[in-house]
Amino acid sequence: RGKLLDVSGLKVSFYTYRGVIKALDGVELWMDSGERLGVVGETGCGKSVTSLAVMRLIEQPGEIQAGKVIFNGKSLLELSEEEMNGVRGIEMSMIFQEPRSSLNPVMKVGYQIGEAIAKSKKMPIKKTYPEVREILKLVGLDPERVMNSYPHELSGGMSQRVMIGMGLATHPKLLIADEPTSALDVTIQAQILELLDELARKMGNAVMLITHDMGVVAEFCDKVMVMYAGNSVEYASTFELFERPLHPYTGGLLLAVPRVGRTDELKAIKGTVPDLVDPPSGCRFHPRCPRVMEICKENRPPLLQVEPGHFVACYLYGNKGEVKENA
Ligand code: SF4
Ligand code: MG
Numbered sequence: 001r002g003k004l005l006d007v008s009g010l011k012v013s014f015y016t017y018r019g020v021i022k023a024l025d026g027v028e029l030w031m032d033s034g035e036r037l038g039v040v041g042e043t044g045c046g047k048s049v050t051s052l053a054v055m056r057l058i059e060q061p062g063e064i065q066a067g068k069v070i071f072n073g074k075s076l077l078e079l080s081e082e083e084m085n086g087v088r089g090i091e092m093s094m095i096f097q098e099p100r101s102s103l104n105p106v107m108k109v110g111y112q113i114g115e116a117i118a119k120s121k122k123m124p125i126k127k128t129y130p131e132v133r134e135i136l137k138l139v140g141l142d143p144e145r146v147m148n149s150y151p152h153e154l155s156g157g158m159s160q161r162v163m164i165g166m167g168l169a170t171h172p173k174l175l176i177a178d179e180p181t182s183a184l185d186v187t188i189q190a191q192i193l194e195l196l197d198e199l200a201r202k203m204g205n206a207v208m209l210i211t212h213d214m215g216v217v218a219e220f221c222d223k224v225m226v227m228y229a230g231n232s233v234e235y236a237s238t239f240e241l242f243e244r245p246l247h248p249y250t251g252g253l254l255l256a257v258p259r260v261g262r263t264d265e266l267k268a269i270k271g272t273v274p275d276l277v278d279p280p281s282g283c284r285f286h287p288r289c290p291r292v293m294e295i296c297k298e299n300r301p302p303l304l305q306v307e308p309g310h311f312v313a314c315y316l317y318g319n320k321g322e323v324k325e326n327a
């Protein structure tokens with residue numbers, strides 16, 4: 001599967017007063033070097049949790065319970081926290097929906113970018129400033145002005161440019177971008193996507209783009225993983241997925257294709273995302289599926305390749321296997 005990233009059987013639960021939320025229940029995901037993977041699905045399907053688990057940033061009351069994350073030849077869930085610190089923010093970095101909330105409000109922007117570089121190159125922050133200026137130029141900002149600004153002095157779009165610069169400053173092999181444009185104005189969204197596109201091309205890094213916006217996926221991604229209620233349900237090239245969606249949920253998502261820039265969630269699929277404290281039996285999509293069969297209520301379909309490069313977890317495609325719980 002993926003030569004850069006291979007996630008298999010990933011399970012994450014959150015222990016809350018309402019009960020155990022089974023947020024991820026056997027997520028599968030893979031990427032090659034330099035590739036752009038879109039991870040799509042409705043709010044609450046586990047897209048963000050997946051990316052946080054890959055970065056090993058799941059916090060209490062959450063817990064990674066099972067699975068493997070192989071990144072660049074390393075088994076991340078088996079690394080010590082110290083070893084993981086040498087990966088996170090260096091070989092693999094992440095940008096979020098709210099850029100300002102990831103910046104320290106009381107430190108100047110130049111210092112914060114410098115800190116990221118200093119950490120990876122083990123050099124004093126002051127010595128990184130020439131490089132910080134280069135990075136700011138690269139993301140289309142005026143270095144002199146932005147170096148000495150505090151985050152609140154920047155617009156949302158400028159802050160996201162800073163975050164992208166910080167994320168790419170260490171030349172990571174993978175940049176994870178979690179809804180990087182959803183909090184921005186429509187015109188700014190397009191500019192930020194263009195910037196991500198241009199820089200990823202220039203620097204050759206892979207991008208995992210987490211989004212609920214199929215329009216963004218169509219423009220930006222090579223491959224797509226569709227998630228539903230903590231499961232990976234369909235994977236294909238973007239072209240193939242849009243041409244021939246196999247999973248009934250993907251079909252519904254595509255009917256709901258929003259224009260680029262729309263920030264509300266998909267509404268075309270009847271029913272609501274299930275409660276993951278007590279998820280539906282078998283295929284978690286079965287209560288909403290227009291093509292549900294008996295077997296779907298009993299067993300959970302595994303994600304299997306049904307055509308070259310096209311994977312789906314659905315009994316419509318002839319496989320009668322099941323995912324063994326706790327396997
Ligand atoms: Fe629908 Fe069954 Fe396929 Fe699930 S496995 S998507 S319920 S047909
Ligand atoms: Mg999210």
